[in-house]
Amino acid sequence: MATDESKLSRFLDEFKQKTYESEFTKFMREFRQKRPQLEAEQTKSRAIWWDHKQDLDTIRRAQESRVKQQPYVYQNKV
Numbered sequence: 001m002a003t004d005e006s007k008l009s010r011f012l013d014e015f016k017q018k019t020y021e022s023e024f025t026k027f028m029r030e031f032r033q034k035r036p037q038l039e040a041e042q043t044k045s046r047a048i049w050w051d052h053k054q055d056l057d058t059i060r061r062a063q064e065s066r067v068k069q070q071p072y073v074y075q076n077k078v
Helices: 002-015 023-034 038-049 056-064
Strands: none
16 A cells, blocks of 8 residues: 555656746855855844944934925926
């Protein structure tokens, strides 16, 4: 009985739909396998530009010093 089930499962495996994987997905998977330190480098780089404390005074001064712009800049003022 077990041999019949294994034959059946092998037969059905041949007809299973293969899942699609794009070339880019394959490339990224292989690239990450070749460079396991990549995620740590990304985290470090993100910390340089984004993950830092905001100076609230500087943000407030920048917002206050903005000059209001007309909706369509190339139109003459009416």
